[in-house]
Amino acid sequence: MDKGDMMPIKTLTFGDSLAGLLVDGVEGTPYVVATLTYSETRGVRLEVPYIHHSDQEQFANAEKWFETGAPPKNLMFITHGGVIYLFGCRYSGHSMNFGHGHAAGFITPDEVVLANRDGDLTEDLKVSEFTSELDALFEWTRFRAVHHERETNEEGRVNKVTITAESMEGVSWTQGEAEMKLNTSWSTSDSSPGFQITEWVALQSTFPTPRPMKEHLSEQRKLASLLKLAFGQPIYFRRHKIRDDLFADTALNGRTLGKSFHEAISHRTFRDFSQPKPERKKFRQPVFYLAQVGGEGLERWGLNYEPWKRFIEPAVSVLSRPGTVLENLVVNASMSLEAAGSLLGHISGEEETHNGSGYPTTATYVLRAILSLDIDWQRLSESPTALARAISKNYNTIKHFDRGVFPDPIETYFVSEFAMTIVRLVATNLVDPTGQLVRDYATSSSFDELVEMCRRHDRFVGPNGAFINYPS
Incomplete structure (x- = not known):
């Protein structure tokens, strides 16, 4: 199968249920039918139906996975809407109807990436850049990607508003082997009525060589901990994205178009995403703001953390x-x-x-x-x-x-x-x-x-x- 012919799914939302095929990357292995679900309680999970003790080759793989409790470590899920990569897959139980031989097995991945990946499917997931959105970053940094300029007439009335949206790099600091950054970003959407611009602040970690997502999260949690202490409030991760050479964008003809950030889900943080977003008034009075400590203060926090x-x-x-x-x-x-x-x-x-x-x-x-x-x-x-x-x-x-x-x-x-x-x-x-x-x-x-x-x-x-x- 030519991966260039498959488009990645852009996002997953709680409640999604997708039917598709699982690919384990082993030459000659039949594809396995599965349903992928995404919920607030279980995160991303695969349900694989099969026939117990069947002599048909199409069920042999699935039966082996669940009878031994050892599914493939990494899998590719192909559905009508695109492709999803699943890493660190773990056996999560199975059930069977002995009267009819019907069975279903369950697989939970540690990490999910909504993008095409080059290279061997069996290789562990490692990425060079990892970015997250967290509660309170917008209020704490006071960074803005959107700026307004008003022009008034002779009577002092506003007759023109110019809105400029520009992504900017705010603060960077070193934390162990990682280079950490706080950046502004923005997106647009057509809404009814009108045109909407959304801005946010993202935390980015970059390593000299690709690292597992959990290492990126370990570094990013240090800032999340500081925010919790600064505000005295819960702070949750709301979104993750990754960027790496192995997840390059490609055209339908296979030509590489460059690298962009792709959605990622971690089993370590997905429960954060479902937490109710706190009222903004809870983030009005931290002990200090970013501007009062700067990159030097954040670097000092990283050194003191362990x-x-x-x-x-x-x-x-x-x-x-x-x-x-x-x-x-x-x-x-x-x-x-x-x-x-x-x-x-x-x-x-x-x-x-x-x-x-x-x-x-x-x-x-x-x-x-x-x-x-x-x-x-x-x-x-x-x-x-x-x-x-x-x-x-x-x-x-x-x-x-x-x-x-x-x-x-x-x-x-x-x-x-x-x-x-x-x-x-x-x-x-x-x-x-x-x-x-x-x-x-x-x-x-x-x-x-x-x-x-x-x-x-x-x-x-x-x-x-x-x-x-x-x-x-």
Whole structure:
């Protein structure tokens, strides 16, 4: 079969169901009938019907795949609308009707690319360029691809508007072996009524040599984690595209036309795509914007990520789950603070939180994180030590079954807010070690709102870490 005669499918949408043929790339092997489905719960999945214990050659391949639980690693799916490539295919079960011999097997691919691919089908998927769209990138970068110019008449009325749409490269930085970029892009569509221009910001990773998609995702998740901490909100991947020499565009006559980006789906992120898009107002007040840290700050974050992973990931994990119960927020944020305290090391003044044997306690690790920020907590707590003890007490009471009943939910709410704020600010210092961004946040309206909530609920952290009435 001439691949040049097949056009790639441009996109897949949840709910799609396509009938087609599977090709395993082995010379002389019959094609296998299959149905490809794409759902929010399972992602891309293949259903392959066959006859159990049939003597017909056309079913021999499918029966072997599912009886051994070992389908081909990579497959090409040909349907009426075009061709789809599936990589990292895994056995996902099979069922059969013993009375009639009818059977169906299921295959789940790790990665899907909506493009023609040159080369041996059995080769692993590796790409040199990988681009993603994420929540909040547009708001955080403040990059724009579309610009307006207005012309007015003598009466001051607008009589002409010129709209310019231009893709631009915004910021780039090095992250390990990857070159990372944030770019603006745009597209047009005819809508009723009128003509619509859509603009967005994309995150791109490029390696010197092609790499598996999971390596690209690993680097891109580092920025996604930073965004979650900057906004204190879930951040989801919304789309992936790849570009590589093996996925070059070709004309019907087989002539190469160049390289463009093609849609890709990863089993690691497809559930992100179905998450409701958050309201834009949730992205109005990050701790900092891209312009305040630039490429240097992002490079610094990439360098700090692995050493500080045990600090970053517990907090990021709980921020990734909207509607998480308060106790889980406290536990994960406190785990991050314990890790931060261990990484920061001894800080002058921590001794009063040591135990009777002179060893650090949970409160010690939390205090180290608080003191590293060097900001004023007097509107929330009697002292940094009191705040550390309040977080430690709440965390340990939740964590240990022998501490009695769970803490007061209102107090747990405030501890979760305090602890996550501290985590987010410690993360900010990893990007900006001068501490200026943290100091700016401590005088911001976001910090004022936290103080005001304490006032409204008449809660203040007293000397020993217990909550007391807010001082008049």
